[in-house]
Each structure stands twice: as structure tokens, then as C-alpha cells.
Amino acid sequence: MRALRFNQDATCCVIASKMGDISIYNCDPFGKCFELDAKKNSTNTTDDMTDSTTFQSNDMSNLYVDQGEYIVEMLFSTSLIAVVDRSTGTIKGKKLKIINTKRRSTICELVFPSEIADVVMNRKRMCVLLENDQIYIYDISCMKPLETISLWNDGSGKNDSHDRTHPFNDSIKKSEEGKTRDRRNSVRSRIRPRITLSNEDRSILCYTSYSVSKHKRDQPLLKDVVVYDAINIKPINYLSSVHKGNIACMALSQDGKLLTTASEKGTIIRVFNTGIDTKFDGKNPLYCEFRRGSRPSNLYQLIFDRSSTYVGCVGDTGTIHIFKLKTDNNLSTLNVDAGETGEITSYESFRNKSTATDPSRQIANYLSQTIKAKIPNQNLDRDFAHINVKEGTRYCLGFPEEYINQVYLAGDDGNFRIYALPSVPGSCVLTKSSSFM
Structure with missing residues (x-):
């Protein structure tokens, strides 16, 4: 399998096979409730395990993926899933599709300036982490963009070169930003920015932040965490080192x-x-x-x-x-x-x-x-x-x-x-x- 994860309440499990077929299984009772067949360019959906319907989905052909090259995030046990295909180049890796599995339709497509590294969501918010160290926050009810956070800033949207967590001069910052553009497979790398979102409607977002020591200013580490209120769009707390x-x-x-x-x-x-x-x-x-x-x-x-x-x-x-x-x-x-x-x-x-x-x-x-x-x-x-x-x-x-x-x-x-x-x-x-x- 090339993608494997449970939804937020572990009622379903999402997998992608070696050929890129996406399937969703109910955990209890165990059984398949959704399938996207890449070979046939079609999607099969079973509502309540009784009815099977097929519709064309030509945009999702040729979905052969490596581990980590395909991102599928399911919204609890609802029919809403977010899909990112990173297997066929950087262009598709910038596109996120929101699919309704029950209606068998693509609700919307979002295109970002950089490849997508991770997607997390709950019933209120969706947060998208990009390879260029940016986080996009959306209101999931209408897919309205609310905020863009840069991990190279202080989290408030204002650059502060005197902040001790981000004392990067221009040369260091450009050098590190260049590295993010080169890490094509960073979604599979252990050492990369991380985001996590609480499942409840309070929507607390935590993301790693760069820290630079006085003795190794050219080697920033991802060892700090920002605690962020994704509902009111403001940082709350900061966990250092x-x-x-x-x-x-x-x-x-x-x-x-x-x-x-x-x-x-x-x-x-x-x-x-x-x-x-x-x-x-x-x-x-x-x-x-x-x-x-x-x-x-x-x-x-x-x-x-x-x-x-x-x-x-x-x-x-x-x-x-x-x-x-x-x-x-x-x-x-x-x-x-x-x-x-x-x-x-x-x-x-x-x-x-x-x-x-x-x-x-x-x-x-x-x-x-x-x-x-x-x-x-x-x-x-x-x-x-x-x-x-x-x-x-x-x-x-x-x-x-x-x-x-x-x-x-x-x-x-x-x-x-x-x-x-x-x-x-x-x-x-x-x-x-x-x-x-």
C-alpha cells in the first residue's frame, strides 16, 4: 500500500494501493464503502453497504504512487475527503481536490503556489502545509481562505529579525528557503515541518517553528512549537526547545x-x-x-x-x-x-x-x-x-x-x-x- 491512515475517530481506514486505487473501509463492521479505480478511471461508492454506483473521474488516472506521495484526509465518517496526488510531478502536487464520495463529485479544487506536504482538517477548519513552509487555513464550510502563515515569520504575520527564534539574516533565510524547494520528497522525510489540528470545534493548531542557536546560526532546527487558535486566527502560546x-x-x-x-x-x-x-x-x-x-x-x-x-x-x-x-x-x-x-x-x-x-x-x-x-x-x-x-x-x-x-x-x-x-x-x-x- 502507498497510503494508509485512519480518519479522526477511527471509524474508517483510508488506503491507496500500489496502482494508486483509493479505498475507504468501515472498521466496524469491517468492509469496503468507497473505491476509486485508477485503471478504469472510475469511482465506486457503496452507501450504507447496499448500493454501488460508478461515475467517471478522468482527472484521477495514472495514480501510481510511492509511500507518502499520495495524501488522503477524511473528515470523520462523513463523505468528504481531501486528495492530493504528488506522484506525477510538481504541478499535480500543488492541487488539492475536495471530493464528496456520497454524491460522487468533486466539490472544489484548490491550487497552491508550492507542493502540498500535509493536510489536516476538522469540522470547522482545514489547514494545508506546503513545501515552501507556508500554512493555509480555510473555513471548511465554504472553503474560504482565512490566513496564510509563514514558518519563517514569527507567526503574527510580521517579520521580526530580532526575535530570538528567527534571527535569520537574509542570506540564511534565502539559503534555507532554497532547500525547501529542492526537497521533492520531503513529505516522506521525518525531518520536515509538522502540523497537527485538534478534532474538536475549538480548532487548536500546532505547528513546528524554526529555532536558531547562537553557535549554529546556519543550522536552524525544528524544535519549537507554536500553539495557534485557528478559529480566531491568532497565536496563543509558544513552546520553546x-x-x-x-x-x-x-x-x-x-x-x-x-x-x-x-x-x-x-x-x-x-x-x-x-x-x-x-x-x-x-x-x-x-x-x-x-x-x-x-x-x-x-x-x-x-x-x-x-x-x-x-x-x-x-x-x-x-x-x-x-x-x-x-x-x-x-x-x-x-x-x-x-x-x-x-x-x-x-x-x-x-x-x-x-x-x-x-x-x-x-x-x-x-x-x-x-x-x-x-x-x-x-x-x-x-x-x-x-x-x-x-x-x-x-x-x-x-x-x-x-x-x-x-x-x-x-x-x-x-x-x-x-x-x-x-x-x-x-x-x-x-x-x-x-x-x-
Whole structure:
């Protein structure tokens, strides 16, 4: 398979075959409810699994794709899907189609100035990330463009060369922007800008932001996160240096209150408060953190369940991890790796923050961080549950809202599996298996 993902509530799974055929499956009961046949240039739709209809879709022929070259985002269990075909060159890669599978028609086509890297949406907003490091925000009810965000700006729409997160001079900025134009397959790359959108109507958007250190000004890192209100179109908070390296994977909880992240190393999974509540202590945004393992891993997916009780983690190893969040976390007593945990502030406070501090406190803080940084943190909680899988197969994890003690697992080996979560830490139990073939 060349594309594989669940919709927001894990009621459906979307796949694209090696030949580019797009199919949507109901998860419970398992069965195909939509198919786009690239060979026949047609689309087959089954409404309520009883009626099958065919219509011509010539624009979607020749859909042979590589992994990551095809983007399909489904809006919950509705008939609305967003489709991007990156497999046939840069021109088609700039076009996004909104398709109504029930009416068997293309609602609209949006053409962007650069190739599309990712699409996320909920019932209120659709956000499109481009290869040129821009984010377009749309009102999904009428597909009206609301805002364009540049990751090279400060998020408020105004360039600020004095902002410490974006101290790029013109030469550095042009150099890095040139790199984005050359990364044809960056949609498949772990190290690229990331966006995630909360599923609820509050529409909290989080996206990675570039950060430059004083000693490596020519090597910006994607280790900061902007928390953005996509309804009122304004930045809310800023998480600085949530990891030492680039953020390779992240996800928001359903209500947008929690953000989970992982770096390119993939050994530590962190969960942060986004600070969207009115009363919040921004000095310590870290909610909890887990150790996935000691060996580096390429992580494909992080995901919260509906109640923000579990965080699922999928990578290229033979184990899928499920971590359990503790509701009685004491933020002030967390054992944290020095130098990797960020600070969250209001966006305006971040921009206007004074650099003047007490020299004695600066020295004490420097010494404590230097000492802690030399001590590896091995006491972090491990996973609560896990699923042993075959290495070399790509998987996608889903938490069904109706069945809180189950997880869905789809693999590009053509199998769909349902597992039961254990009552005590241990391995998940396979309860049902089906095939996409």
C-alpha cells in the first residue's frame, strides 16, 4: 500500500494501493464503502453497504504512487475527503481536490503556489502545509481562505529579525528557503515541518517553528512549537526547545489541551500542556514523558485516544507502544532531561520577554543544567501496553471512540486487526483480524 491512515475517530481506514486505487473501509463492521479505480478511471461508492454506483473521474488516472506521495484526509465518517496526488510531478502536487464520495463529485479544487506536504482538517477548519513552509487555513464550510502563515515569520504575520527564534539574516533565510524547494520528497522525510489540528470545534493548531542557536546560526532546527487558535486566527502560546533535535512526530489531543512530541532520535515521548486554558502556569509545560526505548527509531505516528488516557506510538521497530497518562501528575516533581524541556508562554509575552535576569540565578541555573545534562535519565516510565509486529511493515494505529478498551491496527501487508488493551501492563490481545485484499 502507498497510503494508509485512519480518519479522526477511527471509524474508517483510508488506503491507496500500489496502482494508486483509493479505498475507504468501515472498521466496524469491517468492509469496503468507497473505491476509486485508477485503471478504469472510475469511482465506486457503496452507501450504507447496499448500493454501488460508478461515475467517471478522468482527472484521477495514472495514480501510481510511492509511500507518502499520495495524501488522503477524511473528515470523520462523513463523505468528504481531501486528495492530493504528488506522484506525477510538481504541478499535480500543488492541487488539492475536495471530493464528496456520497454524491460522487468533486466539490472544489484548490491550487497552491508550492507542493502540498500535509493536510489536516476538522469540522470547522482545514489547514494545508506546503513545501515552501507556508500554512493555509480555510473555513471548511465554504472553503474560504482565512490566513496564510509563514514558518519563517514569527507567526503574527510580521517579520521580526530580532526575535530570538528567527534571527535569520537574509542570506540564511534565502539559503534555507532554497532547500525547501529542492526537497521533492520531503513529505516522506521525518525531518520536515509538522502540523497537527485538534478534532474538536475549538480548532487548536500546532505547528513546528524554526529555532536558531547562537553557535549554529546556519543550522536552524525544528524544535519549537507554536500553539495557534485557528478559529480566531491568532497565536496563543509558544513552546520553546521541546527537544534537543528536530521534532519528527507530534499529535494533539481531541480537545487541543495536550500535545505529544518526539524528536528525530525517537527515544523519548513527551506530553505538554498547550496552555490554551485561561489559568495556566507557563513555567513548566511538561505534563509527562516516557521512554520508548534506548535505540533510535524512525517514528511514523503519535496519537491520543478520545479521553487523553493513552498515547500510541508507531515506528519502524518490531513493537508498537501504548503509553498511559497519569491523571495525578505533579508537574513540579517530574524528572526531566536538562536542556530538552521547553517553556511555554503567551505569544505576546514571548515576543516582549526581557533578557535581563539575576546573574547569580543565571550561574546556578547553568551549573545545574550542565550537571544534569551529563546524567542520562533512565527512570522514565515505559509503555503500559505493546503490540509485537513484523519489522519492515508500515502500520497505522487508531483508537475507536465507541470501544475505549480496543485499538485498531492497519498494516501495508493488507491486514486490519483489532486488539484489546490489557487491564494491567502487558501485551495487547488480538481479538479479530480482517484483510484489505
